[in-house]
Amino acid sequence: MNLTIYDISQKAGVSIATVSRVLNGSDKVSEKTRQKVLSIMDEYHYKPNAFARGLGLNSMQTIGILCADSSDIYLSKAVYYLESKLQANGYHCLLCCTGYSREGRQASMQLLLNRKVDAVILAGSSFVSNQAEENAYLFEAASHIPVMILNAELQHPGIYCTLCDDAHSIYTAAKTMLTSGRDRLLYLNNSRSYSALRKLDGWEKAMKESEHTTTSSVLYCPVAHDDMEEMCVFLESNASLLLSYNGIICANDALAVAVVKFARKYHLNIPEDLAVIGYNNSLLATCCEPELTSVDNHLAQLCDQLVQNLFAVMNKENVPPVSVYYGELVKRNSFTDF
């Protein structure tokens, strides 16, 4: 029932080559026959068969997006920005949630490669490990198609990274707290991804610089990204530790919200008794009371840049392997002394 290029060529009184040419916007077609063909296509609502086209062109204009969990409040934004930008450029997105296991990542990557996507975007830093051998699948993929990484850095031919300098953001946040006079600081996180490690670097650098005047510690909260109840339980089980600090910096807003809830339960005033800084400047930051001062890492901009880089790469243009941006501390009421 679907018309083919043969039907159109016949009805238009030209060869299939000519039809194919107007289909692909070749300039080697006279304006007259082009119009003729176009009008026939239009009249019969002709749509080329995408599979045949894919076979001929070895591409279906599809980008694979890998992400650990597209329901994560931060990653879902990333996916949305990426998809919008890609769609605006005539590309489609194959979304593949991998979970947080190594096997999941590798299996999903393989699936996308087998489907011959034009490129792959890794949304989130969980895709690069600090153990070299765990990144081998990325190198392998990069030998076939462009590999674009959001929020992590990995130098290798064919791999292009777009990220925010998380170390710098956390460093700045910590320094700002110190400058404001907070002298007992805690860093709360819940991940060991690339980005998480970089944040830790920034934290450690700041602490080292003021080790003689500051008490500090790091707390790891092994709870799923959206399980507020468990986060609260965890914090309460560490109550005595938490109560000994007057400033807490969190690796994401959900953790910061949990800290706010903890503070309320223990009758601590925020920010007077306890200053809190979140990360990602998500919707959560404005849902609690007081609202969270939080690091904004300009995700929309990162995604824009990543897609722009991707098209440049596919266009054989010269693209820097790493594009780094800086985050920004957005002031609200959980920490105001700056």
Next chain:
Amino acid sequence: MNLTIYDISQKAGVSIATVSRVLNGSDKVSEKTRQKVLSIMDEYHYKPNAFARGLGLNSMQTIGILCADSSDIYLSKAVYYLESKLQANGYHCLLCCTGYSREGRQASMQLLLNRKVDAVILAGSSFVSNQAEENAYLFEAASHIPVMILNAELQHPGIYCTLCDDAHSIYTAAKTMLTSGRDRLLYLNNSRSYSALRKLDGWEKAMKESEHTTTSSVLYCPVAHDDMEEMCVFLESNASLLLSYNGIICANDALAVAVVKFARKYHLNIPEDLAVIGYNNSLLATCCEPELTSVDNHLAQLCDQLVQNLFAVMNKENVPPVSVYYGELVKRNSFTDF
């Protein structure tokens, strides 16, 4: 550089037909030759060309997921559940964000149809309109491939709906508030989607049943789903109205959070002075203080059922056109008298 079915057939000393047969799990191959072929495939890491396969089978095992905005805290969950379930069944997902305009919806649908996806899933009720002519694109699509709708109902051959009875949920929520003694109720919403209209139905039914003893009103908040600041601005601009109620039911948790913030600003105690009920039982419900009593519509279950229905449909099994579930009011501290 990629091997083809010809290479494999040659190395295995069989014809391409046989290779194709083992590829497709045909039982018309002797166990011996099957093993031979499989071992060769394995040895050379053979992966069939997905485009050629698509052309031959007229399918690339791909489901299109349409959603207005995959960064919406509720829709992102839906997309995640759907993708996981689909992936577990060997299918891939083409994600297409449409925005909230009619043109966006139709254009995206057309894109997916042109790509010959095996079916399409519409995540979210914004895809069905109460104006019949705006649903024509769905009927058109359904004449080609299965159309699965999440959270909306539209009866038509080839269209299968999976939803929660939102009218019932809101009706129950309102009734519960009335039973608890609240007599001045406000319904706050921000959408006119199918689901939004059904919620309104439930609301109106409840209000009609108690019109002699209750003061009630509906307020429409024309603000983007994730713009807490604007929601708050809007509520404050309607402060005198809001202050005249002692119970507010919201069409989603974000609005309910905004109400909680409003109450704090105006020194209203929740739930004593003002009871609040949210909707979706999302992460937001546990981020504010007090936490939100909220309607949970069992999204994960809905998505599971939808995908199960989809496979049944593709399998030519008999599937009910509409699968309806009931929501559940999850009790937290913004409304406790039940």
Next chain:
DNA sequence: GTGAAAGCGCTAACAG
């Protein structure tokens, strides 16, 4: 069971 051969619908030389 297995193989030969004819498509699937389009792209891209190549020739004119």
Next chain:
DNA sequence: CTGTTAGCGCTTTCAC
């Protein structure tokens, strides 16, 4: 500028 033709890699009759 336009048409002829040979693929692209796989599926699927139809004989044997």
